[in-house]
Amino acid sequence: MKSADTNPRVNRLISVATPLLLLAAWEVAAQTHAIDTRFFSSPSRIFAQFWQMLADGELLYHAAATVTRVLIGFVIGATVGVAFGLAIGLVPVVSAAVQPLVDATFPIPKVALLPLVVIIFGIGEASKYAIIAISVVYLLIINTAAGVRQIEPIYLDVGRNYHAGRLMMFTDVALPGALPSILTGMKVAMGVSLIVIVAAESLAAKSGIGFLIWTSWQVFEVEKMYVGLFVTAIFGFASSIVLNWAERRLIPWKRS
Amino acid sequence: MSVAEPDVALKVRIRNLRRSFVLHGRTFDALDGVNLDIAAGEFLAVVGPSGCGKTTMLRIVADLDTQTGGTIEVMRAAGSSRPVNSMVFQQESIFPWMTVRDNAAFGLKARGIGKRQRYAMVQPILERAGLAGFESALPHQLSGGMKQRVALARAFANDPEILLMDEPFAALDEQTKLILQGELLRIWETSGKTVIYVTHSIDEAISLADRVLVMSARPGRIKDLIDIAGIFSRPRDVATVKSNPRYGELFAHIWRELRNENIAGAVEQAA
Numbered sequence: 001m002k003s004a005d006t007n008p009r010v011n012r013l014i015s016v017a018t019p020l021l022l023l024a025a026w027e028v029a030a031q032t033h034a035i036d037t038r039f040f041s042s043p044s045r046i047f048a049q050f051w052q053m054l055a056d057g058e059l060l061y062h063a064a065a066t067v068t069r070v071l072i073g074f075v076i077g078a079t080v081g082v083a084f085g086l087a088i089g090l091v092p093v094v095s096a097a098v099q100p101l102v103d104a105t106f107p108i109p110k111v112a113l114l115p116l117v118v119i120i121f122g123i124g125e126a127s128k129y130a131i132i133a134i135s136v137v138y139l140l141i142i143n144t145a146a147g148v149r150q151i152e153p154i155y156l157d158v159g160r161n162y163h164a165g166r167l168m169m170f171t172d173v174a175l176p177g178a179l180p181s182i183l184t185g186m187k188v189a190m191g192v193s194l195i196v197i198v199a200a201e202s203l204a205a206k207s208g209i210g211f212l213i214w215t216s217w218q219v220f221e222v223e224k225m226y227v228g229l230f231v232t233a234i235f236g237f238a239s240s241i242v243l244n245w246a247e248r249r250l251i252p253w254k255r256s
Numbered sequence: 257m258s259v260a261e262p263d264v265a266l267k268v269r270i271r272n273l274r275r276s277f278v279l280h281g282r283t284f285d286a287l288d289g290v291n292l293d294i295a296a297g298e299f300l301a302v303v304g305p306s307g308c309g310k311t312t313m314l315r316i317v318a319d320l321d322t323q324t325g326g327t328i329e330v331m332r333a334a335g336s337s338r339p340v341n342s343m344v345f346q347q348e349s350i351f352p353w354m355t356v357r358d359n360a361a362f363g364l365k366a367r368g369i370g371k372r373q374r375y376a377m378v379q380p381i382l383e384r385a386g387l388a389g390f391e392s393a394l395p396h397q398l399s400g401g402m403k404q405r406v407a408l409a410r411a412f413a414n415d416p417e418i419l420l421m422d423e424p425f426a427a428l429d430e431q432t433k434l435i436l437q438g439e440l441l442r443i444w445e446t447s448g449k450t451v452i453y454v455t456h457s458i459d460e461a462i463s464l465a466d467r468v469l470v471m472s473a474r475p476g477r478i479k480d481l482i483d484i485a486g487i488f489s490r491p492r493d494v495a496t497v498k499s500n501p502r503y504g505e506l507f508a509h510i511w512r513e514l515r516n517e518n519i520a521g522a523v524e525q526a527a
Contacts, residue, residue: 154349161318161343162363162414172362176353253352253396 049223065207073132081137085144110135135196136189143185147178190239267450268294273326286312288475299451301465309476342416346423357391363414385409401432418450473517
């Protein structure tokens with residue numbers, strides 16, 4: 001039995017067709033003036049704007065600023081988060097000291113910390129890295145610690161019985177054992193990073209996609225704003241492709 | 257666990273070993289005064305009804321659990337740097353994120369032996385365990401039987417004073433089990449290792465062991481120690497053992513003892 005629900009090729013086709021159909025509907029609505037093009041523009045105009053910004057380098061300038069901030073902040077936050085998460089998962093004393101702080105401060109929206117971060121790290125790039133790192137670190141602490149706790153006890157028994165030292169328990173047992181959960185954390189954290197950076201750039205930056213979106217709206221260059229939104233979506237899509245690829249490479253044993 | 261000077265040919269001396277658990281405010285004795293001497297190079301099988309404390313005893317010897325009372329001594333040569341014990345676990349215990357080679361060399365790595373040297377050390381053991389050609393495979397690419405071969409190789413490669421095995425073949429199908437029992441004997445016979453082998457299978461105990469220790473239901477005590485080495489000599493072939501008429505007698509003898517224990521255990525649980 002082969003229905004459209006189970007055929008992967010058909011599903012892939014649907015995945016591509018759905019957004020194209022929506023774009024087409026948008027274009028028709030704009031051409032027929034069913035929507036107010038001053039606010040909602042049209043796909044064709046947005047794409048024209050996109051190509052122009054790509055040609056004159058404006059888009060690359062803002063995109064590079066955003067990507068650099070996200071990558072640097074993400075690497076810092078992920079490294080610190082995984083290290084703390086492993087320690088919380090493996091060492092009860094660390095868990096007792098850090099877990100309550102993490103639980104209590106996790107629900108604070110990280111964008112709300114931006115004024116404080118700017119006071120501490122200044123208006124420059126450091127504050128952008130910091131706000132991303134802070135957003136990422138929580139998700140990775142939580143996911144890594146949960147990943148360590150989910151490791152089959154037998155693997156910890158093996159580590160103890162074969163006298164693995166603390167470092168080896170971290171690197172050879174806890175880290176690879178928690179890797180599936182860490183990668184899930186990274187996927188979520190990457191999405192959150194993009195949300196946070198666009199918001200942060202709208203509030204406190206002179207470059208970046210968030211800055212582009214917000215200033216374009218303020219000067220009523222609606223097409224540029226939509227280009228910014230579109231590029232943000234591309235970032236989200238591209239990062240998920242990269243992280244899915246990394247997942248397949250790093251944890252081949254989790255594939256069915 | 258204390259470590260003493262070598263005795264004549266004594267390898268393990270267990271004295272008055274006790275372990276109790278507190279559950280819902282009630283104290284249960286899992287082990288109640290186990291006394292046992294195991295000779296160097298001996299293959300000892302431990303059988304008993306479920307919950308008789310045989311795995312608990314093994315975990316205490318492995319230092320994965322702590323006794324409530326009593327002592328375990330493992331004799332070792334002066335200046336020996338060997339690990340005291342290495343365990344082969346019942347469940348799947350090899351790390352899914354390591355290749356066969358890295359799994360087998362895990363204990364050696366924990367002892368600080370460099371990569372090249374430990375790989376060289378595990379290679380002959382991998383070959384003896386029938387894993388040649390699979391060194392770089394990941395466990396998810398292997399069958400259950402192959403995975404347990406890796407677990408055996410890991411324990412033998414660690415070259416411990418004593419080997420502890422907790423029903424290592426219990427999850428395997430019958431044919432694979434027969435093959436691996438034979439392979440285990442073959443590897444063990446050349447190694448001269450002292451083995452404590454916990455199993456629920458009477459057949460496996462008779463086929464593999466020099467002596468079979470029958471444990472009583474909770475509290476776990478030694479009920480009987482049956483000499484097998486005097487009946488089936490080494491090197492031993494698993495299939496030949498099973499076709500020997502003495503095998504049937506031994507099986508019936510152990511089963512009678514276990515059946516009574518199982519009934520006693522059932523009565524205790526019902527009470």
